[in-house]
Amino acid sequence: MRFFSLLREALSTAWAxxxxxxxxxxxxxxxxxxxxATVGRTAAAEQQVADRLDAAGSRLLVVTDTRGGDLINPxxxxxxxxxxxxxxxxxxxxPVDVVNQVVGAGGTRVPAWSVxxxxxxxxxxxxxxxxxxxxALVSADAQLAxxxxxxxGAVELASTTQVGDYSVVGAFEAREPxxxxxxxxxxxxxxxxVSDSLYVVVTDSAVAAAAQSAVIGLVDPPEFDSVSIESPVALAELQAEVAADLGTFGRTLLLGVLGAxxxxxxxxxxADVLVRRKDLGRRRALGATRGTxxxxxxxxxxxxxxxxAGIGTAAGLWAADRFAAIPPWQFTTGTAILAVLAAIISAVLPAIYAATRDPVRVLRTP
Known part of the structure; x- marks a missing residue:
């Protein structure tokens, strides 16, 4: 049977x-x-964890020279x-406190970082x-203050024991982190x-441990307590474990829903095959092959x-949107495909059963 004939027969049978x-x-x-609506929310949460893991703040390594040993040089x-x-x-x-040079020592103090x-x-x-x-560059908030x-313009140190001034040549917006x-x-x-701290944003949370070892090797502190370390390693490991747990829970729930x-x-x-067994037997008697x-x-x-799948996907996305947890499009597409595949696979055994029945015996069945 040709493809379009098969499709036409299937459509007419489905409608009947x-x-x-x-x-x-x-x-x-x-x-x-x-x-x-369920696993999709888990997938959305897993994606949020991954996004936070990739955020610059979660990849920040800070090494501070605690003894002022000139360890962090250019x-x-x-x-x-x-x-x-x-x-x-x-x-x-x-950071040091500075004031507007025009106002003088009585002016509002704001912090200034040398980078x-x-x-x-x-x-x-x-x-x-x-x-x-x-x-120097000034932020919008500091400019107002x-x-x-x-x-x-210019700012000067607010300290009474230190003297220094800096020309302000523009404004800036800070980048994360x-x-x-x-x-x-x-x-x-x-x-x-010479700097007091070394701020390092690593390329990926997965390499945080390797980056920490490499940076410590470059700083080369004479003693372990010569530096303090704010490391993203523990946070990266925790977030990775949470993402793995969410993924396992989501896959288990997905398999349960699809299996049921x-x-x-x-x-x-x-049941449909059993109800239509005479029609299928008649087609076999008229020459339809088992494959057909x-x-x-x-x-x-x-x-x-x-x-x-189309109706369910639309309803599921609507429900997920109500909880502000829209899953990634890859997950949405995959869910629709898996649901259709599950339906097709579930129809294989009944289809084989219908194709292997003796058409003569089926037609004689009252």
């Missing part, structure tokens, strides 16, 4: 037998909707940036120009400046399954 057709549509739709910063496991790396000095390295890895210039060594009409700099100013460090749905579809198809009968039963199940 509305009850089993509606049941297949309903069961496949329930499989898709239930999966997306050479160490450059070497750290050159590591294959490093996305960004800068040296940062302990050694490529400032574009820390911030984005929104006005003015990139600063040279000893020049300092009473500057424009992001230009350096959001704390939005409260003050960022100063371009002098070429030979496939069993019910198989029962519906078998199998193809007809499977196609007869496939068509309503496709309709049910």
């Amino acid at each position: 037998n509305k009850v089993p057709t509606a049941l297949v549509v309903l069961l496949v739709g329930i499989m898709c909707a239930t999966t997306l 050479a160490v910063v450059d070497q750290t940036r050159a590591l294959s496991v490093t996305e960004r790396a800068v040296g940062v000095a302990i 050694d390295g490529d400032l574009s890895e820390v911030l984005t210039v929104t006005a003015g120009r990139w600063p040279g060594p000893g020049e 300092l009473g500057m009409d424009d992001p230009v 350096f959001g704390q700099y939005a409260a003050g100013l960022v100063i371009a460090a002098e070429p030979d400046a 749905g496939a069993l019910l579809v198989a029962i519906v198809v078998l 009968i199998v193809a007809m039963v499977i196609t007869r199940t496939l068509l309503p399954a496709l309709l049910g």
Whole structure:
């Protein structure tokens, strides 16, 4: 039987037998909707965990020189940036308080960080120009606090024991994970400046442990307690374990839903085959091959399954949206395909049963 003839026969049979057709549509739709509303929320949560794991803040390694031993010099910063496991790396000095030079010592104090390295890895210039060594950029909040009409001017140290001033040449917005700099100013460090901390954003949470070992090797502290380390390794491991647990739970629930749905579809198809056994036996007696009968039963199940998958997917996405947990499109597409495949596979055994019955005996059955 040609493909289009087979399709036409399957369509006419499905339309003529509305009850089993509606049941297949309903069961496949329930499989898709239930999966997306339950397992889909788990998949969405797993994706959120993965996104947080990939966020720069979850990949930040901070090494601080606790004894002021000049361990974090420009050479160490450059070497750290050159590591294959490093996305960004800068040296940062302990923040100092500064005031508007025009206002003087009585002005509002804001923090200022001296940064050694490529400032574009820390911030984005929104006005003015990139600063040279000893020049500064001001955030919008700090500009307001300092009473500057424009992001230009000068600031000076608020300390009574230290003297120093910095020209402000523009404004900036901080990049993650350096959001704390939005409260003050960022100063371009002098070429030979030594930093108090080394901030490293690794390329991937999976390489956090290797990156930590490499960076510690470059810093080369004389004693273990010469540095303190804020590491993303523990957080990365915890998030990976949570993601794995969510994935296992989701797969188990998915298999349960698909298995139960496939069993019910198989029962519906078998019942339909038994009800239509004389029609199928008549086709066999008229020359239809066993392969044709199998193809007809499977196609007869496939068509309503496709309709049910479409309806169920739409309903499942609506339900997931109500909980603000839309699963990834890959999961949604995969769910619809798996539901249709489950329906097709569940129809194979009833189809084989129908194709292997003796047509003469079937036609003689009252």
